[in-house]
Amino acid sequence: MTLAVKQPPAADRVYTHVKQGVLERRYEGGTLLTEGELAEAVGVSRTPVREALLRLEVEGLIRLYPKKGALVLPVSAQEIADVVETRLLVEEHAARKAVPAPAGLIERLEELLARQKKQAAAGDLAAAAVTDRCFHAEIVRSGGNEILSRLYDQLRDRQLRMGVAVMHSHPDRIAKTLAEHEEILDALRAGDAEAAVGLVHRHVSWFSHLARGRSDELHHAAGRSPGGRRALAVWGIGVSVYFVAVIFRTSLGVAGLDAADRFHVNASALSTFSILQLLVYAGMQIPVGLLVDRLGTKKVLALGAVLFTAGQLGFAFSPSYGMALASRALLGCGDALTFISVLRLGTRWFPARRGPLVAQFAGLVGMAGNLVSTLVLARLLHGIGWTPAFAGSAAAGAVVFVLVLLFLKDHPEGHEPEPLPHQGAAYVRRQIAAAWREPGTRLGLWVHFTTQFPAMVFLLLWGLPFLVEAQGLSRATAGELLTLVVLSNMVVGLVYGQIVARHHGARLPLALGTVGTTAALWAATLAYPGVHAPMWLLIVLCTVLGACGPASMIGFDFARPANPPERQGTASGITNMGGFVASMTTLFAVGVLLDATGDDYTVAFSVVFVLQALGVAQILRLRKRAARRERERLVASRVETVHVPV
Template identity: 25%
Template sequence: MTSRRTSSLLMPIAMFGVATFFYLYEFLVRVSPNVLENELILAFNLDAKMFGFFSSCWYWAYAPLQLPVGALTDKYGPRRLLTFAILLCSASTLSLAYTTSFYLGCLMRFFIGAGSAFAFISCMKIVHIWFDHHLFPLMTGLTLTIGTLGAAAGGIPLSLALDFMNWRQVLIYLGFAGMVLAFLAFALIKDHNPNHAEVSMKKEDTPGFWRCLIEVMKQPQSWLVGIYCFFVTAPTDAFGGTWGVKFLVDTHGISRDVASTAAVTMTFIGMAVGSPILGWISSVFDNRKVPMMISSLIAALALTLIVFLPQLNGFWACVLFFLFGSSGTYVLAFVMTRRFSQPIYVGTAVGFVNMVSMFGSAILTYMIGWLLDAVSSGALSSEGERIYTVSNYHLSLVVLPLFYAISALVIVPLIRDQKD
């Protein structure tokens, strides 16, 4: 009996493992510009606005694709779609490693975002098909934990790898690792669960894209939770994924290795720790709004201290970035998304919320670069890089805590923590 139960769990765990490993992989590639910033700026001769645009190309592909990806996953299942997505992501990473054109680099970054668009939704769909419904909050938190470990790996390991190889070689290794993962996805993932027939992927029983989309968009809660994620996700991606390392190096003279540890590794380790804890708390107390509000205010405070504290050293930078990351509560937003969605629309609903949130990341990532160039004097260093002062960063980064304050004080009170 026990061996049969263990055997029945092995396949769902294997499928979940492959999907979440791709989520980890795309998270690593997503935040890599934060660590590779100096190399990319010199390779493509970029200013802050151009670098912000390059980094944001990932989000401009990822965000709008969340709608069709969610609906397609609801209709056809994750197996073939996820395999194609991993191949697209890894092939584009390889192509980026070889290009010398800024515009081709942006295009490859765009394609990486397009492939990455399938990762989180596929994880949620596999959990929905193959695991009991009461495990959904825990598995959502676990998914985000595993994914953010990929972002954390974008800190110290990538920074250390650059001591032994150039940035192009780093991307080549990442590209080939993705090819192996695509093979595992095609071999292991299944779309049909005979013991959970009501959510298995049977084409004749599933609605089309437009019906899925219309049903989700008719829900006011879809919009409110999406707008909440817009304000919560954007600072994490913009600061932890793009601008944090440069800020610490330029304003506090912290070495790149230590800055990468703080801004990238500690931010996403904080998310990895905080996500399952918040998911667990929400399940135990059957309440999501209070943790969402409190955590957003904590993140706003942490970001205020990071941006405006003078003489921030490496230790306190790590502490504050960890606090900032662990307060990223969008895991609870996805739990709420499942609560107000019918089972056959879960993929589309998650995709819609994710789409709105990633538009926030795209806009804020580019906005910070634009603000930096707008307030700077235009002076250049001896290496040809634009020089940005502490006051330039203060004026540009004040939007980070403001985003969290808006989410906590304006958006959360409007959300209903119940099924519509």
Template identity: 45%
Template sequence: MQQVHNIGRRRAWVIWLVALSVYLLAVFHRSSLGVAGVLAAERFDVSATELSMFTVLQLVVYAGMQVPIGVLLDRFGAKRMLVTGLLLMTAAQLTFAFATTLPVAIAARAVLGAGDAMTFVSVLRLVTSWFEPRRIPLMTQLTGQLGQLGAVAAAGPLAWALHDLGWTRTFAIVSSVGMVLLVFVLLLVKDSPYVTTQVIRIRLSLLARQVRSVWGNPGTRVGMWSHFVAQFSMTVFAMLWGYPFLVRGEGLSTQTASALLMVMTGWVVLAGVVLSMLTARFPYYRSVIVLLVVAQMVVAWTAVLLWPGPAPMWLLVIMCLTTAAGGPASMVGFDLARTFLPSEYSGRANGLVNIGGFGASLAVMALIGVVLDLQNPRGMDAYTLDDFKVAMAVQYAFWAFGAVQVVRYRRKALRHLEREHPGVTHQLRRGEPFVHPGFHDREGV
């Protein structure tokens, strides 16, 4: 296989920056309902349960497409998937801008979820192809966390634009950004620094067995459950229920609530850099690091929910920062899967890992909406702080279940790695990276 471009040099960084811009736009689109939720409830005259369905359906599509998209990514490459994702997101957001009925709006969010589903795993594939193994943990964290700047744009500028420009003009304008990025992707992105792109051509007769092989590997599962337990709280808070909780429940102004969401995103970037260094230095303890981050999150949320009346600002800030740290902690799941699986399986492995956090997120979002309606069926304007506290408590069941699964599969994954690749666990204990050399497709089943 002939290498025609240097790995980790200027071309690699240009490709990564263009792909990162697409992911940033996807996060912006994904998070846009977080600040538009109150307006959406008024525009479409919906209850909390119905409002949660906007985002839940979007995430159902996102999570449900991860395995098929992983297969398509391994088959067609990252560039084609990014182009397709941009086209779908642009069309969906433009439709959402002009939607006046609930079914049309929900359909638009579903298509948006499909386009969004193609972006992150495609960027990770480019990272794996264009950067050295020792840099991949850092680049994975930077991708995940810098992409969250899209949430900052949704929390601040989008809120301003919705106020000054209105619903239709705002969403129509932001939909056009996708066409600009499409030009850059077509001109600048390449799938691989090699002449042969190593895109796998998969026969349908072998597809089920190969997916089962990836899923059967305990490294995939410890990655998925790490993503599950760490990500959902931040996603739920940033995408839908955080803004109403802070404004309607805690009594903050809209400006203060938006500022807190932006502070969360800034903290995500800082925490991502710190966690990337920790996981690169202590690869053997990566899942333990994830659980420590989750424990801090649980403590902060417990303090807020048990506080009599509205929590003080300092405690809300701590809660927001620890919740935000769950984002970079969830990225460790992809790094775990990379250790246990060869690069040619990365599309399917990353797709399965990605299902974890987003599957948990959509379940928690839906349950919070249901609990709010059960607590107070009179709608968004009638919810009290106590209603929100009861609803937000559904997170504890998911934290507990996810933590148990991480511990369970961490043990299985380490035993598996030592059995298949003797001496590698000692290598990881010493802080040395491990690149999977490839395996027979029955390994781990």
């Protein structure tokens, strides 16, 4: 006979669920919890949820906001200071009384220290924080004072929460903690009471240094923001690397027909050049984000310049299709290292309010590179030939590489970020998972996915063949229309940047409006009843395609405020994957459909509508969650506490 296991009361289950979530950082400081979400998560009605939240508010873990929900309170500097002061009073007294230490105490401390080392090695920081508290509590209990032991136990939850927060924000601290525990244990073994007290004081006082350091950091941040002429000069060097990368990336757009003749390939094989390049680019976005967070922008941009210059040179001298493919892959690898680095450089050198303008201006400079490719490289290609044109353009890569090495700085003086210690695969997984959990990151990815690819596909490969072969235009006229796309992009980028910087609520309407207008004009062009669409319609289409790039930058304006500074590179990498995955898919699909239908561009370009529909569906699905999360962060920013960086 199986006996039913009696569950705890509903309010207790909700209380335990939320409290564990706060202590284990599943609900971080600044998260707004709603009664409905908690009731669904635990499987209870809303009444016990309210009871549990009231208990948690009394304990100081949350703050209730009528009709909004419960805000998880961040760990404040004052809370840390109070806990540290109490711990010092209790633990210094306990360490002195523990000498001479009985053998049983030494054995228990050795066992706890060994357990904490294993937990730290496995990356289980929550468990390591629990064991850390047990280590100190064991010393306190050894003094035999029950009142002090109970007082120390009352600090348990606050210590656990702080311990996990500190270990996550300072992952290098765990190694130092273990070493200091070892020193305290050695002093107790040796019977040296004064040494044990001094070591405990140094060990516990570190939390107060953390609080003071964070306060100083916020005070400094409230002062003069970075910016000015020096910021423009340094960022100009970084964005020049991106400028050259875009020239190299889009060079195939004006050389597509020449490449088909040079390597004797059909439409599918020709599209493979761009597909492989974008595949490498998209696949590297998250690793690049992690690299930028780890190494800084200077090293990553320098490496990118070396790789894309080598790829452009290789493409110039490639004697075969296979060698040319390898060169484009190398170029894509270097190209992938540039844009995320430029975005990070902008966040280091300019105030946060300038973020939308900085991102749009970076996109504008990229379009200027596209313009150079369309006008200058195209003329060189048909004037001096394939190898001299591509090899000569590679000199620009060498120039920007030297500029980066000599003059680029990762950050202004006095705004140095905290150095990140070396981390393994567990850290990488946590970094990616934390960025992906934010609805703003995912919304940014889908906005980028849906807006960027129509113009990217048009400029990167299929625009020139479409205008020449399907619309009957000359190469010169087709080149002028491609130039119009680029010029439109540059103008619209400035307009969109100003609008988003001043009116944050305009982000989604701008993005969806661009998608809808682009789809309508593509449909009108492809379905036009005549043999060729009229010139005025092609001009309008190319003008609107120019808005796709600026609209894709809006994706970063969703991801940026959703993530803390130490995750900006990772979040930007995830977002930047969207448009390039869509572009890669469309490039391949158009090539396959052209071969299958005998160069029917109407059928081939219809794939654009499929990807746009998918993207819009995901944007509509995520928009409310992302907006709610942004409101949570806004509420959290108004809580009058100094936050521990978590």
